[in-house]
Amino acid sequence: MTFTIPIENGNGVKDAEADSQRTLYPYVTGTSVVAIKYKDGILMASDMGGSYGSTLRYKNIERVKAIGKHSLLGASGEISDFQEILRYLDELILNDNMWADGNSLGPKEVHNYLTRVMYNRRNKFNPLWNTLVLGGVKNGEKYLGMVSMIGVSFEDNHVATGFGNHLARPILRDEWHEDLSFEDGVKLLEKCMRVLLYRDRSAINKLQISKMTEEGLTVYEPYSLKTFWEFSAFTNPTVGAEGSW
Amino acid sequence: MFRNQYDTDVTTWSPTGRLFQVEYAMEAVKQGSAAIGLRSRSHVVLACVNKAQSELSSHQRKIFKVDDHIGVAIAGLTADGRVLSRYMRSESINHSFTYESPLPVGRLVVRLADKAQVCTQRSWKRPYGVGLLVGGLDESGAHLYYNCPSGNYFEYQAFAIGSRSQAAKTYLERRFESFKESSREELIKDAILAIRETLQGETLKSSLCTVSVLGVDEPFHFLDQESIQKVIDTFEKVPEEEEDAGEGEAEPEAAAGTAEQGGSGDQDVAPMEM
Numbered sequence: 001m002t003f004t005i006p007i008e009n010g011n012g013v014k015d016a017e018a019d020s021q022r023t024l025y026p027y028v029t030g031t032s033v034v035a036i037k038y039k040d041g042i043l044m045a046s047d048m049g050g051s052y053g054s055t056l057r058y059k060n061i062e063r064v065k066a067i068g069k070h071s072l073l074g075a076s077g078e079i080s081d082f083q084e085i086l087r088y089l090d091e092l093i094l095n096d097n098m099w100a101d102g103n104s105l106g107p108k109e110v111h112n113y114l115t116r117v118m119y120n121r122r123n124k125f126n127p128l129w130n131t132l133v134l135g136g137v138k139n140g141e142k143y144l145g146m147v148s149m150i151g152v153s154f155e156d157n158h159v160a161t162g163f164g165n166h167l168a169r170p171i172l173r174d175e176w177h178e179d180l181s182f183e184d185g186v187k188l189l190e191k192c193m194r195v196l197l198y199r200d201r202s203a204i205n206k207l208q209i210s211k212m213t214e215e216g217l218t219v220y221e222p223y224s225l226k227t228f229w230e231f232s233a234f235t236n237p238t239v240g241a242e243g244s245w
Numbered sequence: 246m247f248r249n250q251y252d253t254d255v256t257t258w259s260p261t262g263r264l265f266q267v268e269y270a271m272e273a274v275k276q277g278s279a280a281i282g283l284r285s286r287s288h289v290v291l292a293c294v295n296k297a298q299s300e301l302s303s304h305q306r307k308i309f310k311v312d313d314h315i316g317v318a319i320a321g322l323t324a325d326g327r328v329l330s331r332y333m334r335s336e337s338i339n340h341s342f343t344y345e346s347p348l349p350v351g352r353l354v355v356r357l358a359d360k361a362q363v364c365t366q367r368s369w370k371r372p373y374g375v376g377l378l379v380g381g382l383d384e385s386g387a388h389l390y391y392n393c394p395s396g397n398y399f400e401y402q403a404f405a406i407g408s409r410s411q412a413a414k415t416y417l418e419r420r421f422e423s424f425k426e427s428s429r430e431e432l433i434k435d436a437i438l439a440i441r442e443t444l445q446g447e448t449l450k451s452s453l454c455t456v457s458v459l460g461v462d463e464p465f466h467f468l469d470q471e472s473i474q475k476v477i478d479t480f481e482k483v484p485e486e487e488e489d490a491g492e493g494e495a496e497p498e499a500a501a502g503t504a505e506q507g508g509s510g511d512q513d514v515a516p517m518e519m
Contacts, residue, residue, distance in 0.1 A: 103349040103351070103352070106346075112343060112344050
């Protein structure tokens with residue numbers, strides 16, 4: 001039985017059924033994305049997991065995609081909303097390409113477009129439940145920015161989403177510097193991803209690194225990080241704990 | 246062009262495949278006072294003649310800033326020009342807001358042309374009676390376009406529209422090949438010289454013309470009277486006070502030797518056109 005709750009929506013009053021179309025909580029989610037600027041461009045890393053609540057359900061989801069010739073988009077949060085965003089951007093880039101006039105949308109333009117989209121959806125109380133990382137290189141200029149699901153947006157030399165903000169960013173703040181080589185950049189990202197793998201419950205050990213430079217995009221094959229579990233404290237975990245025997 | 250039975254509304258074709266109302270709209274552009282545009286690789290200069298209704302009134306504005314990187318000069322029905330300038334400003338600022346990046350001028354010009362085309366295909370509308378010289382920047386540098394009431398647009402190295410623009414065009418045709426590599430100062434000088442051609446004998450004073458510049462590192466702005474006068478002084482040997490026609494000045498071979506003196510031929514210009 002439906003009853004009307006008036007919701008002002010620009011089109012007048014909607015009833016409770018239309019209300020159920022709004023995003024209320026996420027279902028299939030991706031966890032952190034970490035990205036840094038390095039000497040030649042941008043490096044972005046994420047794992048390939050899609051969690052369904054606390055179940056690590058999908059293990060082959062690419063959460064970093066190329067946008068046009070110049071940009072990389074990584075997302076955490078609701079995977080279906082990420083796919084929706086990819087559709088919006090696909091249309092945007094298609095129309096941009098059709099002009100064929102020597103002008104193209106660079107990472108800054110895409111980032112701002114996404115900020116507008118995310119903020120507008122937030123204002124309608126129907127957010128795209130994602131935190132997005134947008135990085136790219138155009139005309140030698142490196143760009144790296146982030147947009148959250150409520151439309152907060154900024155640029156920085158290194159960004160991360162979700163748990164990455166708490167676990168990876170402190171590492172990056174200490175160890176990131178201008179003009180990292182590719183090898184150092186990857187090592188730094190691996191260090192962050194390893195910490196996330198140990199500590200983030202929704203992380204899986206299958207990560208994918210993508211690189212964007214002036215020449216273009218390279219997406220590397222997924223691989224796993226080596227982990228170490230032979231700490232002596234793990235052999236007898238309850239030793240010394242309050243109330244244990 | 247004589248009146249005929251196919252020119253009553255814009256949605257009637259003539260048997261020879263013409264839309265007379267659109268062509269009449271382009272006539273309106275020819276009646277307006279001259280506007281000139283030229284570009285180099287990195288700069289665009291727009292200049293126009295300041296014509297006032299009478300001695301008592303001020304002159305109408307014919308050059309508008311659309312954005313830091315786009316300007317437009319109009320000829321024809323200035324009211325239509327004003328409305329289109331407002332549209333251009335709106336498009337430009339909306340793009341800047343969404344993408345934090347300037348709208349490439351080539352894309353703006355297409356939107357303008359599409360807007361003009363609509364008016365050539367609706368029985369309840371009329372074409373815009375204004376020609377627009379749009380100068381602006383995009384990733385590949387400086388560009389100059391001409392938008393006409395028909396909905397067509399063309400890219401130019403240099404162009405002139407409005408009354409007595411043929412004189413200016415002749416001057417520009419002689420010199421346009423060098424414009425691409427011109428410096429900013431040379432470009433401005435050429436623009437003012439082209440304006441002088443349209444005056445045909447009237448003394449060139451800085452109060453008679455408006456000049457605007459924009460460039461890759463230079464946002465759109467107007468030149469002040471002093472700067473314009475300085476440029477004029479470099480080629481006007483003797484500043485004359487009376488209207489002595491053809492006193493053997495720097496470049497005398499302006500074509501259109503028809504003896505129309507300065508102000509007299511404008512009596513058949515409708516008051517709404519400038």
